[in-house]
Amino acid sequence: xxxxxxxxxxxxxxxxxxxxxxxxxxxxxxxxxxxxxxxxxxxxxxxxxxxxxxxxxxxxxxxxxxxxxxxxxxxxxxxxxxxxxxxxxxxxxxxxxxxxxxxxxxxxxxxxxxxxxxxxxxxxxxxxxxxxxxxxxxxxxxxxxxxxxxxxxxxxxxxxxxxxxxxxxxxxxxxxxxxxxxxxxxxxxxxxxxxxxxxxxxxxxxxxxxxxxxxxxxxxxxxxxxxxxxxxxxxxxxxxxxxxxxxxxxxxxxxxxxxxxxxxxxxxxxxxxxxxxxxxxxxxxxxxxxxxxxxxxxxxxxxxxxxxxxxxxxxxxxxxxxxxxxxxxxxxxxxxxxxxxxxxxxxxxxxxxxxxxxxxxxxxxxxxxxxxxxxxxxxxxxxxxxxxxxxxxxxxxxxxxxxxxxxxxxxxxxxxxxxxxxxxxxxxxxxxxxxxxxxxxxxxxxxxxxxxxxxxxxxxxxxxxxxxxxxxxxxxxxxxxxxxxxxxxxxxxxxxxxxxxxxxxxxxxxxxxxxxxxxxxxxxxxxxxxxxxxxxxxxxxxxxxxxxxxxxxxxxxxxxxxxxxxxxxxxxxxxxxxxxxxxxxxxxxxxxxxxxxxxxxxxxxxxxxxxxxxxxxxxxxxxxxxxxxxxxxxxxxxxxxxxxxxxxxxxxxxxxxxxxxxxxxxxxxxxxxxxxxxxxxxxxxxxxxxxxxxxxxxxxxxxxxxxxxxxxxxxxxxxxxxxxxxxxxxxxxxxxxxxxxxxxxxxxxxxxxxxxxxxxxxxxxxxxxxxxxxxxxxxxxxxxxxxxxxxxxxxxxxxxxxxxxxxxxxxxxxxxxxxxxxxxxxxxxxxxxxxxxxxxxxxxxxxxxxxxxxxxxxxxxxxxxxxxxxxxxxxxxxxxxxxxxxxxxxxxxxxxxxxxxxxxxxxxxxxxxxxxxxxxxxxxxxxxxxxxxxxxxxxxxxxxxxxx
Numbered sequence: 039x040x041x042x043x044x045x046x047x048x049x050x051x052x053x054x055x056x057x058x059x060x061x062x063x064x065x066x067x068x069x070x071x072x073x074x075x076x077x078x079x080x081x082x083x084x085x086x087x088x089x090x091x092x093x094x095x096x097x098x099x100x101x102x103x104x105x106x107x108x109x110x111x112x113x114x115x116x117x118x119x120x121x122x123x124x125x126x127x128x129x130x131x132x133x134x135x136x137x138x139x140x141x142x143x144x145x146x147x148x149x150x151x152x153x154x155x156x157x158x159x160x161x162x163x164x165x166x167x168x169x170x171x172x173x174x175x176x177x178x179x180x181x182x183x184x185x186x187x188x189x190x191x192x193x194x195x196x197x198x199x200x201x202x203x204x205x206x207x208x209x210x211x212x213x214x215x216x217x218x219x220x221x222x223x224x225x226x227x228x229x230x231x232x233x234x235x236x237x238x239x240x241x242x243x244x245x246x247x248x249x250x251x252x253x254x255x256x257x258x259x260x261x262x263x264x265x266x267x268x269x270x271x272x273x274x275x276x277x278x279x280x281x282x283x284x285x286x287x288x289x290x291x292x293x294x295x296x297x298x299x300x301x302x303x304x305x306x307x308x309x310x311x312x313x314x315x316x317x318x319x320x321x322x323x324x325x326x327x328x329x330x331x332x333x334x335x336x337x338x339x340x341x342x343x344x345x346x347x348x349x350x351x352x353x354x355x356x357x358x359x360x361x362x363x364x365x366x367x368x369x370x371x372x373x374x375x376x377x378x379x380x381x382x383x384x385x386x387x388x389x390x391x392x393x394x395x396x397x398x399x400x401x402x403x404x405x406x407x408x409x410x411x412x413x414x415x416x417x418x419x420x421x422x423x424x425x426x427x428x429x430x431x432x433x434x435x436x437x438x439x440x441x442x443x444x445x446x447x448x449x450x451x452x453x454x455x456x457x458x459x460x461x462x463x464x465x466x467x468x469x470x471x472x473x474x475x476x477x478x479x480x481x482x483x484x485x486x487x488x489x490x491x492x493x494x495x496x497x498x499x500x501x502x503x504x505x506x507x508x509x510x511x512x513x514x515x516x517x518x519x520x521x522x523x524x525x526x527x528x529x530x531x532x533x534x535x536x537x538x539x540x541x542x543x544x545x546x547x548x549x550x551x552x553x554x555x556x557x558x559x560x561x562x563x564x565x566x567x568x569x570x571x572x573x574x575x576x577x578x579x580x581x582x583x584x585x586x587x588x589x590x591x592x593x594x595x596x597x598x599x600x601x602x603x604x605x606x607x608x609x610x611x612x613x614x615x616x617x618x619x620x621x622x623x624x625x626x627x628x629x630x631x632x633x634x635x636x637x638x639x640x641x642x643x644x645x646x647x648x649x650x651x652x653x654x655x656x657x658x659x660x661x662x663x664x665x666x667x668x669x670x671x672x673x674x675x676x677x678x679x680x681x682x683x684x685x686x687x688x689x690x691x692x693x694x695x696x697x698x699x700x701x702x703x704x705x706x707x708x709x710x711x712x713x714x715x716x717x718x719x720x721x722x723x724x725x726x727x728x729x730x731x732x733x734x735x736x737x738x739x740x741x742x743x744x745x746x747x748x749x750x751x752x753x754x755x756x757x758x759x760x761x762x763x764x765x766x767x768x769x770x771x772x773x774x775x776x777x778x779x780x781x782x783x784x785x786x787x788x789x790x791x792x793x794x795x796x797x798x799x800x801x802x803x804x805x806x807x808x809x810x811x812x813x814x815x816x817x818x819x820x821x822x823x824x825x826x827x828x829x830x831x832x833x834x835x836x837x838x839x840x841x842x843x844x845x846x847x848x849x850x851x852x853x854x855x856x857x858x859x860x861x862x863x864x865x866x867x868x869x870x871x872x873x874x875x876x877x878x879x880x881x882x883x884x885x886x887x888x889x890x891x892x893x894x895x896x897x898x899x900x901x902x903x904x905x906x907x908x909x910x911x912x913x914x915x916x917x918x919x920x921x922x923x924x925x926x927x928x929x930x931x932x933x934x935x936x937x938x939x940x941x942x943x944x945x946x947x948x949x950x951x952x953x954x955x956x957x958x959x960x961x962x963x964x965x966x967x968x969x970x971x972x973x974x975x976x977x978x979x980x981x982x983x984x985x986x
């Protein structure tokens with residue numbers, strides 16, 4: 039299974055479609071070894087194999103000799119039985135091969151489209167290249183796509199010259215296959231391990247493989263499903279793969295490259311020259327660098343420095359040294375940098391961090407501690423929060439071993455906490471806070487202790503861990519109470535109010551009001567932002583209308599204070615205050631604007647990702663699934679933080695469920711459970727899980743999942759729970775009928791459900807979209823109950839459900855309802871015209887949504903009832919110009935006729951009688967000189983296709 043290659047797959051498939059229409063195309067697919075070029079092309083050929091002939095020619099690495107035309111000859115021998123034989127002249131008659139092969143290929147293209155794949159072109163022999171060049175220079179109207187893959191940096195002089203010639207030809211395009219992003223690596227690991235990987239494992243694998251699928255596969259080999267981190271050391275196969283090119287270098291180049299590995303970061307030529315002189319490389323390093331670059335070991339990065347094509351090689355080379363060797367080289371490298379006259383003048387981040395790392399590698403503890411702090415500050419000032427955090431943890435580890443560190447352990451931990459927050463490392467920040475709470479004296483530091491108690495609650499909430507939130511917040515209020523004018527007291531009061539509100543404690547609302555008063559009095563923008571968000575929460579929970587002003591004011595205060603988590607939280611509440619409906623355009627627009635503002639403020643990725651995830655959820659509900667996917671890639675493309683990760687995966691699971699990727703949907707839900715599923719109950723976890731189980735054909739489990747969400751409270755998709763529960767029981771009743779069994783057990787459950795929940799469960803909240811959603815789900819609930827009773831339901835109620843869903847902007851539900859509406863009529867052989875219209879509307883919507891399970895249901899029902907699902911053709915201006923005597927109404931009828939509609943269907947669509955339709959068609963037959971409506975439709979199709 040391919041992950042992260044949808045764009046490339048689509049690009050190649052589109053070019054094949056263009057070639058099938060009669061335009062020859064050539065595509066050069068390049069990428070580093072192991073990036074997945076061959077796997078990608080294999081998947082594409084599977085996709086096109088039914089409509090096109092695939093010829094796969096694989097070039098092989100021949101170290102000392104090459105067999106002329108071997109790739110093409112082998113490809114023809116492997117072709118399936120029953121396919122016409124390949125051309126002669128590929129068995130040694132090299133002089134005739136280009137003409138012979140091209141003529142044979144031309145004949146094949148006349149019979150059906152052809153996709154010729156030449157894999158690993160960098161190893162092709164000269165004769166094969168000659169044949170290919172002749173083919174590519176051939177006629178441009180053949181139904182032919184030639185795809186050649188080649189490895190970056192391994193093109194010899196022969197292939198390089200060939201490429202220069204080919205790139206001048208018309209119709210030649212190039213596609214570079216890059217490494218997978220973090221989300222793609224996570225998907226690949228899911229396939230390899232059989233379940234979604236732990237987040238920390240994804241991060242470690244991505245750091246090592248840098249998104250190379252082959253290296254990821256080697257790294258993951260032998261890992262268990264529950265692995266949370268990589269074992270120490272590297273697998274033998276991985277070492278061999280990483281060092282394959284390095285072993286081909288000369289001894290002097292190997293020494294130089296090993297030294298670069300110890301340097302730990304890209305280096306310029308002058309510094310490498312200095313390093314080389316200190317480790318005994320007594321020759322000009324320029325030829326050595328050229329050798330390493332040509333050998334695909336090193337690459338020149340943007341600023342002219344040298345680094346490894348695969349950074350994993352640096353780790354392998356460093357591990358191959360003895361500890362004493364590493365220490366000695368690190369000491370040399372640290373001294374070399376400090377001896378550079380330009381170092382003190384520039385003090386650039388890279389050099390300062392390098393000095394700190396080399397002192398640590400040389401085990402010079404005092405220098406390592408001092409330079410770790412210097413480098414951490416330099417990195418932080420340059421915006422490198424993750425690097426700053428790494429260096430500060432090192433300083434903390436070294437602190438006990440330094441006689442006079444110059445700062446306390448508390449000071450180091452506070453710097454770690456701040457850096458972890460900037461880096462978005464929730465686990466690291468929580469660890470720093472926990473250590474601080476252990477070593478702090480509550481009596482001497484009551485305000486700091488109060489601040490840290492509140493922060494620990496927030497971080498544990500972010501991670502989904504259970505915590506004694508009310509008790510800890512109450513403790514923070516008590517500690518800060520002697521300082522009523524402090525921001526800490528206002529923030530602690532707001533935190534306690536929030537916890538009380540979510541627990542349903544009556545005093546929560548009053549305490550929220552008190553928090554706002556305290557925050558205004560102390561003058562802290564951060565405290566005010568937090569207090570306003572909590573007062574907004576209280577207003578929403580009470581069903582009031584004043585929450586939006588508080589949420590917007592909180593966003594402004596948070597932006598002023600650059601308090602990004604509070605800004606993101608306030609934006610979410612502002613969206614809820616506008617409309618808590620699942621498909622609200624206004625609320626979605628606010629989320630979009632808020633995300634853009636966070637990006638302009640320079641917020642860390644996890645806060646942008648959180649709003650991206652919430653925006654993606656709203657877009658999915660609106661049916662704008664393509665934009666939803668774009669937002670999900672932002673949210674999941676790098677470390678988004680646990681909350682954003684969970685919301686994004688719930689959205690992805692629902693999208694995958696509705697589009698038929700049920701294994702992926704299940705994997706996303708498993709990841710949510712790993713993140714702590716209970717905290718994601720408020721984001722519609724139970725409703726999404728119920729929909730997946732129903733789609734998978736397990737209605738009773740789906741029913742239980744829907745009912746599990748009833749008691750959650752203020753949760754997304756709460757209004758969808760009862761319709762889903764009824765749908766599950768209706769499916770179960772139908773399954774029993776289909777098996778010839780009594781449906782009474784399912785119907786009894788349904789009666790009990792209807793008795794306990796005569797109406798849908800509703801979350802009280804504002805917004806017209808929410809009101810329309812409630813109406814739609816109420817009708818849908820009734821429709822599902824009706825369907826359970828007679829196996830199909832009645833058309834009128836399904837039509838009302840479809841209309842209500844359309845009014846609410848719930849495109850997915852509208853498509854489902856139109857399918858059920860058509861089903862209720864077509865199988866009873868009555869009112870066929872309305873049924874056809876319903877079925878075509880279901881098909882139109884489900885196709886636009888790429889809801890493939892529903893598309894298949896609609897197509898099956900249409901086939902069973904002999905309904906043509908084709909939409910009316912757009913006959914366009916060409917027909918109007920070629921047939922100018924037709925009236926506007928006649929052209930309208932002709933469009934429907936070309937689309938395959940019957941007289942009755944045309945009459946129903948245009949609200950005219952069948953007799954009027956027949957009269958119009960008779961007039962058109964006379965005007966066009968055609969003899970039948972079939973001939974008339976064919977004329978219109980031909981004119982439209984030619985565009986004349």
